Amino acid sequence: xxxxxxDAKSLLLAQGLPVPAWEVARNPDEVTEAAKxxxxxxxxxxxxxxxxxxxxxxxxxxxxxASTPVEAREVGSRILGMDxxxxxxxxxxxxxxxxIVKEYYLGAIVDRASRRIVLMASAEGGxxxxxxxxxxxxxxxxxxxxxxxxxxAFQARGLGLAIGLRDPLLNQFVSIAQGLxxxxxANDADLVEVNPLAVVAETGSDxxxxxxxxxxxxxxxxxxxxxxxxxxxEALRDLDEEDPTDAQARKLGINFIHLDxxxxxxxxxxxxxxxxxxxxxxxxxxxxxxxxVGGGARHETxxxxxxxxxxxPKVKAILxxxxxxxxxxxxxxxxxxxxxxxQSRTVPMVVRIVGTNAAEAARLLEExxxxxxxxxxxAAEKAVALAKGAAR
Amino acid sequence: xxxLVGRDxxxxxxxxxxxxxxxxxxxxxxxxxxxxxxTRPGKGGQTAIDGTVPIFDTVAEAVKxxxxxxxxxxxxxxxAPDAVLEAVDAGIKTxxxxxxxxxxxxxxxxxxxxxxxxxxxxxxxxxGVTSPGRAKVGIIPASIHKPGRVGVVSRSGTLTYEAVQxxxxxxxxxxxxxxxxxxxxxxxxxxxxxxxxxxxxxTDAIVMIGEIGGSAEEEAAAFAAEHLKGVxxxxxxxxxxxxxxxxxxxxxxxxxxGTGTAAEKIAALEAAGVRVADSxxxxxRLLLEAGYRA
Numbered sequence: 001x002x003x004x005x006x007d008a009k010s011l012l013l014a015q016g017l018p019v020p021a022w023e024v025a026r027n028p029d030e031v032t033e034a035a036k037x038x039x040x041x042x043x044x045x046x047x048x049x050x051x052x053x054x055x056x057x058x059x060x061x062x063x064x065x066a067s068t069p070v071e072a073r074e075v076g077s078r079i080l081g082m083d084x085x086x087x088x089x090x091x092x093x094x095x096x097x098x099x100i101v102k103e104y105y106l107g108a109i110v111d112r113a114s115r116r117i118v119l120m121a122s123a124e125g126g127x128x129x130x131x132x133x134x135x136x137x138x139x140x141x142x143x144x145x146x147x148x149x150x151x152x153a154f155q156a157r158g159l160g161l162a163i164g165l166r167d168p169l170l171n172q173f174v175s176i177a178q179g180l181x182x183x184x185x186a187n188d189a190d191l192v193e194v195n196p197l198a199v200v201a202e203t204g205s206d207x208x209x210x211x212x213x214x215x216x217x218x219x220x221x222x223x224x225x226x227x228x229x230x231x232x233x234e235a236l237r238d239l240d241e242e243d244p245t246d247a248q249a250r251k252l253g254i255n256f257i258h259l260d261x262x263x264x265x266x267x268x269x270x271x272x273x274x275x276x277x278x279x280x281x282x283x284x285x286x287x288x289x290x291x292x293v294g295g296g297a298r299h300e301t302x303x304x305x306x307x308x309x310x311x312x313p314k315v316k317a318i319l320x321x322x323x324x325x326x327x328x329x330x331x332x333x334x335x336x337x338x339x340x341x342x343q344s345r346t347v348p349m350v351v352r353i354v355g356t357n358a359a360e361a362a363r364l365l366e367e368x369x370x371x372x373x374x375x376x377x378x379a380a381e382k383a384v385a386l387a388k389g390a391a392r
Numbered sequence: 393x394x395x396l397v398g399r400d401x402x403x404x405x406x407x408x409x410x411x412x413x414x415x416x417x418x419x420x421x422x423x424x425x426x427x428x429x430x431t432r433p434g435k436g437g438q439t440a441i442d443g444t445v446p447i448f449d450t451v452a453e454a455v456k457x458x459x460x461x462x463x464x465x466x467x468x469x470x471x472a473p474d475a476v477l478e479a480v481d482a483g484i485k486t487x488x489x490x491x492x493x494x495x496x497x498x499x500x501x502x503x504x505x506x507x508x509x510x511x512x513x514x515x516x517x518x519x520g521v522t523s524p525g526r527a528k529v530g531i532i533p534a535s536i537h538k539p540g541r542v543g544v545v546s547r548s549g550t551l552t553y554e555a556v557q558x559x560x561x562x563x564x565x566x567x568x569x570x571x572x573x574x575x576x577x578x579x580x581x582x583x584x585x586x587x588x589x590x591x592x593x594x595t596d597a598i599v600m601i602g603e604i605g606g607s608a609e610e611e612a613a614a615f616a617a618e619h620l621k622g623v624x625x626x627x628x629x630x631x632x633x634x635x636x637x638x639x640x641x642x643x644x645x646x647x648x649x650g651t652g653t654a655a656e657k658i659a660a661l662e663a664a665g666v667r668v669a670d671s672x673x674x675x676x677r678l679l680l681e682a683g684y685r686a
Contacts, residue, residue: 054637110496112576112606112644115503130649147504188495190576225469225643226495255641270574270641271548271603274630275672278654281633282670290634292641295549323550323557325519325533326412355533355553376554377671 001222002053003236008218017179018214022095031076034094035069043096050089060084103196117145123163125196151181172213188226193219252304261286262316264309285384295326302335319383324355333361348386352379394523395568395588401527404429404460413466423528429454451482462486469493489515499577513579519549519571540565543589546601555672562676567595574642582612597624597684604631605645609657617664624682628669629654
């Protein structure tokens with residue numbers, strides 16, 4: 001689960017990381033009020049950042065500076081309601097604009113190959129790390145955390161030295177790197193990224209100029225499998241940015257991803273569900289969704305899944321592909337018959353059920369006059385033909 | 393000799409009294425697998441599966457009293473990492489974890505403990521391992537198999553069944569079928585299984601079924617190019633049409649930052665001389681084209 005920058009920053013703060021103050025605003029009035037507060041506490045300019053769960057918002061014009069509350073209102077009004085990669089901006093983050101001296105990158109990931117948490121740092125901050133990885137992979141330095149002892153101070157120091165940090169920033173970096181690791185562990189995150197981790201120039205409490213490292217941006221992805229054991233985290237799910245069907249799918253306990261095509265798919269197993277989509281495309285169609293009904297799917301799951309598929313008005317045909325292992329084919333067939341009787345609109349359907357209790361399923365489907373297919377390829381081909389026929 | 397499981401397998405089922413545990417233990421026994429014990433803490437001394445399998449409180453007792461040498465885990469995600477560690481502690485060297493939904497960070501110290509003990513963990517979130525005609529450990533349906541000489545390794549469950557069924561229908565039997573699991577942190581990778589197949593005198597050809605996410609298929613391709621020259625090999629990669637940034641059911645099946653795409657994996661495999669199918673149904677034909685004769 002992805003969470004918004006403001007929530008990610010709260011999780012970093014909770015681990016004691018240096019994050020400059022911010023406010024979240026949902027309308028131009030709130031932007032103005034927030035900006036006024038930052039100007040009153042000494043800000044020269046404020047930054048207004050679109051809160052969306054997609055990358056590239058800066059390039060899309062979703063991050064802007066303002067020098068007065070009036071300008072902040074004007075900029076905020078423009079960003080709110082803006083469309084960034086298909087997502088409407090509903091809230092912005094407002095904060096004092098920092099005087100950035102230099103930008104770094106720091107991220108923690110679950111690394112599959114080494115099967116450890118790996119920290120990555122680069123002196124090329126502020127740009128997408130994937131871009132750095134492509135252009136200049138040598139600029140990314142890594143430290144692999146010990147499975148039991150975690151990220152050790154000397155490892156963090158090594159990373160800081162590798163990206164060119166010296167006293168006193170080096171010690172700050174060590175705390176921040178270990179804080180990132182702690183944030184990862186405390187929340188069961190898959191990814192914690194601070195980009196940029198910036199050296200900012202500011203006036204210290206003694207009135208003298210000083211430099212310090214701060215987390216100017218934050219991106220966190222949480223492990224869906226661990227959400228249940230962190231009670232506060234589910235509340236961070238941004239329902240505004242979800243497809244309305246996502247919540248329904250969660251309730252049914254099925255994996256559903258809405259896509260753009262015309263052929264609704266209902267499959268058991270993630271790999272087979274992806275393969276079914278791929279074959280629809282292979283035979284000239286476009287899948288309307290990824291849908292894994294899971295192992296042991298029964299009546300109510302099948303009916304609910306059918307509802308989800310039919311809720312998409314673009315769906316012109318449905319392809320059901322079940323390879324029964326734990327899942328019993330006859331139960332799915334019975335569920336389909338029931339779902340068809342209750343469905344809100346009629347869409348041509350092709351059903352393929354093999355594996356456990358397939359013979360019984362075939363009998364049920366034949367009695368109910370369902371269009372069936374024997375092989376995976378045949379099922380996909382038929383569904384594409386049905387969708388094209390329906391479109392004409 | 394088959395890999396991982398076979399006639400020498402003496403299985404302990406951790407979680408034998410649960411719904412899944414009991415159902416699949418019956419299927420395993422029906423297939424001829426030697427199930428010597430089950431565990432259910434607090435029910436030691438009782439029996440399961442109509443009085444045929446003794447229940448022990450701990451894996452250590454199952455090893456000591458019933459001679460278990462392999463374990464399969466049907467325990468919910470909150471207890472599964474502990475179940476793996478208990479099996480390791482009891483000296484079990486082959487552990488198959490079927491459980492889905494274990495948080496990735498829980499598995500990091502577990503795979504490390506398995507590695508240090510010199511044991512092998514298959515999974516988690518996997519369908520298990522079958523050596524056709526010999527032993528079945530996990531949830532792969534017995535009916536799809538036919539004994540033979542093709543090794544099958546896959547990250548998926550039902551997609552594996554699809555591929556194996558296609559092979560069996562084409563008359564191509566299997567030496568071992570290994571589902572390695574769809575999670576980001578797994579005990580045994582494609583690479584590990586390819587090494588086992590390379591060294592297995594009863595495996596003459598290999599089918600590999602991958603999917604989007606991570607770079608395990610690319611690592612396998614590099615190994616195949618160097619160490620599996622002359623071994624007929626065919627592959628299928630699921631997720632050509634998967635949108636980036638979305639988890640496609642499996643926790644590990646995600647294209648992130650433009651990496652982990654099906655196109656990259658297919659290109660790496662083809663560059664290594666591995667034939668890649670457009671549909672799992674083509675796998676038998678591709679193996680024959682690669683020179684394999686059953």
